[in-house]
Amino acid sequence: MGWLQFYYDRLLQAFYALRDNRLRSVLSVLGIAVGIAAVMAVGAVSKGGSYLVFSELETFGLNSVWVYRDRNDKDPNRRVRKGSGLDNYDYYAMKEACCSALDKITPMVFNRDRNIIQTGNRYSNARVSGVNSDYLEINNDRLIHGRNFRKLDIKRRRASAIIGPTVVEDLFGKGSNPVGKDIRIGIRRFTVVGVLEEKSRDFLASIGSAGGQDANNRILVPFTLFQQMNGSKAINFFHMKARSLDDADLLAGQAKAFLERRNGKNYKYKTDTMATYIGTADRILSGVALIGVIAASISLLVGGLGIMNIMSTSVLERTREIGLRKAIGASQADILMQFLLEAIVISTLGGIIGLILGASASIILATLTGFPLTPTPLVITIALVVSIMVGVASGFLPARRASRLHPVEALRYE
Amino acid sequence: MINLQGIRKSYHMGDVTVPVLNGIDLSIETGEFVAIMGPSGSGKTTLLNIIGCLDSIDAGEYSLAGEMVNTLDDKSMARIRSQHIGFIFQLFNLIPRISARRNIELPMIYANVNKADRYTRTSKVLERVGLTDRASHVPTQLSGGQQQRVAIARALVNNPDLLVVDEPTGSLDSKNGKEIMQLFKKLNTDGVTIIMVTHETDIAAYAQRQVRLLDGIIDQDKS
Numbered sequence: 001m002g003w004l005q006f007y008y009d010r011l012l013q014a015f016y017a018l019r020d021n022r023l024r025s026v027l028s029v030l031g032i033a034v035g036i037a038a039v040m041a042v043g044a045v046s047k048g049g050s051y052l053v054f055s056e057l058e059t060f061g062l063n064s065v066w067v068y069r070d071r072n073d074k075d076p077n078r079r080v081r082k083g084s085g086l087d088n089y090d091y092y093a094m095k096e097a098c099c100s101a102l103d104k105i106t107p108m109v110f111n112r113d114r115n116i117i118q119t120g121n122r123y124s125n126a127r128v129s130g131v132n133s134d135y136l137e138i139n140n141d142r143l144i145h146g147r148n149f150r151k152l153d154i155k156r157r158r159a160s161a162i163i164g165p166t167v168v169e170d171l172f173g174k175g176s177n178p179v180g181k182d183i184r185i186g187i188r189r190f191t192v193v194g195v196l197e198e199k200s201r202d203f204l205a206s207i208g209s210a211g212g213q214d215a216n217n218r219i220l221v222p223f224t225l226f227q228q229m230n231g232s233k234a235i236n237f238f239h240m241k242a243r244s245l246d247d248a249d250l251l252a253g254q255a256k257a258f259l260e261r262r263n264g265k266n267y268k269y270k271t272d273t274m275a276t277y278i279g280t281a282d283r284i285l286s287g288v289a290l291i292g293v294i295a296a297s298i299s300l301l302v303g304g305l306g307i308m309n310i311m312s313t314s315v316l317e318r319t320r321e322i323g324l325r326k327a328i329g330a331s332q333a334d335i336l337m338q339f340l341l342e343a344i345v346i347s348t349l350g351g352i353i354g355l356i357l358g359a360s361a362s363i364i365l366a367t368l369t370g371f372p373l374t375p376t377p378l379v380i381t382i383a384l385v386v387s388i389m390v391g392v393a394s395g396f397l398p399a400r401r402a403s404r405l406h407p408v409e410a411l412r413y414e
Numbered sequence: 415m416i417n418l419q420g421i422r423k424s425y426h427m428g429d430v431t432v433p434v435l436n437g438i439d440l441s442i443e444t445g446e447f448v449a450i451m452g453p454s455g456s457g458k459t460t461l462l463n464i465i466g467c468l469d470s471i472d473a474g475e476y477s478l479a480g481e482m483v484n485t486l487d488d489k490s491m492a493r494i495r496s497q498h499i500g501f502i503f504q505l506f507n508l509i510p511r512i513s514a515r516r517n518i519e520l521p522m523i524y525a526n527v528n529k530a531d532r533y534t535r536t537s538k539v540l541e542r543v544g545l546t547d548r549a550s551h552v553p554t555q556l557s558g559g560q561q562q563r564v565a566i567a568r569a570l571v572n573n574p575d576l577l578v579v580d581e582p583t584g585s586l587d588s589k590n591g592k593e594i595m596q597l598f599k600k601l602n603t604d605g606v607t608i609i610m611v612t613h614e615t616d617i618a619a620y621a622q623r624q625v626r627l628l629d630g631i632i633d634q635d636k637s
Contacts, residue, residue: 002526002528005526005528005529006526009523010523013523016511016512016516019511020510020511320507321507321509323507324501324503324507324509325520325524326468326492326495327466327468327495327501327507328495328496328500328501328520328521328524328568328569329492329493329495329496329497329521329524329525329572330492330524331488331489331492331493331524332488332489332492333489334492334524406469407468407469408463408468408469411468411503411507
C-alpha cells in the first residue's frame, strides 16, 4: 500500500494547488474539454457520415456491376459504329455462359424520345426503364404494393408497369394504391402491377442505378415491350449482380472480356461497380474526416498550450514555495512530479468532461439520425490516454523548470 | 557532528566573481546552540545554506553526521535535508491556504511517512510549540508568532539532528520574538542542535556560542 499512499499524497498536493487558483484551473480544464469533445464530435460525425453513405449505397445493391459500350474508344473503325453495342443476343449469351461470378443480370432499355406519361389529366415526368423480372433483386428494390413482373410478363410483352412513389403521387395522389389501374406511356396503356418502396435520396443516391435520376420517380416496364415500342432490339446497358461484393471486380472483368470476345471487332466495353463507388465515397469521407480531426486536434493543441501557459505562470508565482519544498526535503524528482501531476489532473479532468460532452453530443446525434454513434470503450480509452498525454506534454517543460530551480535562489525570490 | 574545513564559495554575477566564503573551518557538536553573526555581506547566510545542504561549495570539505556532503547528488542532498535538517526562515515560508496541520505534514510526505504516523507526529509537535488548538487554521488566520511556531513545528516533525534557523525574529515584534527565542532555548535544552543566523546581539545572546564572520572568514568564535 506504500506506493498508493505515495501517489495519493502527491495527487492531493496537486488538488490543493489547483484549488488555490480555481478560475485559472477551471478555464484550462475547459480548454482541454472542448478539444477532446471536438475531436470526438468530428469522429462521430464522420463515422455517421460513412454509415449514411454506405447505407444509401446499399439500397442500390452493393454487388451491382454495370457494363456498357465504351464511348471513349479511340479506334476509328469502331468509332463509326452506331448504337449501344448491346442487344438481346448478347443478353441471352451473357445469361447462358458469361461469367462464373454472375448471379443475376437484367437488360436496361430506355426510350429514345420522351413519352408523355398520363392518367386522365395528370402527368408524370418519370424516367421509364425496360427491365426483366430480376431487376428488383439486382437493384435492391422492394415493393410496397402489388407484385414483381412475372417471367411471362417479360416473354409475352405484357403491358404491365411498376411505378415509384413520386409517380404514384403525380398520377394518383399521395399514398393511394394504384395497383390494377392504368397509365398511358406514349400511345400505350399499361396496367400498374406494383409500387416501389421509397428510397432515400439525400446523398449520393443517384449514383449509378437510375442513371443519375431520382430513384423515386421511375417507371419499370418489361424490356421486351419497351424494345417493341422503340422499334429496336438494342439494350442500353446491362445491370448485373455479382455473387458477392468481393466478386464484383471479377464479374466486371469477365463481362467485359466476354462481350469483347463476341463483339470486339465493332465495340469496346466499359464497366462500373458499386464497390468502386463505395471506395470513392469512402476515400472522400476519410479525407473530410482527416481534415476535421486535424482541425479538432488544433483546438486540443490550444488547450494543451493553455495548460503550459498556466503551469509556467504557476511555477513563477510559486518560486518561493518550490524553494521551501526543496528545503524541507523535496528532491528534483518530487518537484517535477508535483507539477506534472497538476498538469495531468487538469488535462484528465478536461478529458473526462470532454468525453461526457462529446458522448452526449454523439448520443443526441444518434437519436436524431438513427446511426449507431454511441462511443465505444476504445474511443473512451483513447480520449483519456490522449488527454493524459496532453497533460504530460504541456506540463513537462514548466515542471522541469520548477524542479531545476536552485533552492537558495528560489527562497530568495520575491 | 558538523565539520567544515576550508570551505570556499563565490558567486558569479555575469563576468564578475564575488568571493563570499574564503576558507571557513568550523566544528559544531551535537546539542550546541550556535549563533552566526556578522554584518550583511559577511557570508553568514551563505554559510547557513551550505550547512543546511541547500547550497554547494567550491572548495573544502563538509561532513554532516558522518556523511561527506559535498560529493552528493541532488537526490541524496534532498534525503539529507529531509532526514537530518529542519529549516526555519525569517518569512516563515508557510504554504498559504492549507492548514497548519497540512503545512507541518509536508516534510513527512517527502520522507514517505504513512498517514497514521503523520497525524500523531503532527499532533505531538503542535503540542511542543503550544499550538494544539490552531491545527486547522490557515496561515492567514494566525499571528506572526504563531506562524513562526508552525514553521518550527514543521522543522521539528522529522526529528532532525539539526535546526537551521535564519533570522527567526526578523519579522516579529519584540514580545513575539522573545517567546520564539524562549522556545528555541527550550528545544535546545531538550537536546536539539541549533544553528542560527542573526545580526542582533540580544538574539544571539540566547545561544551558548557566537561565531562572528567578517568578509567570509571567521573573525571571532566565543562560547
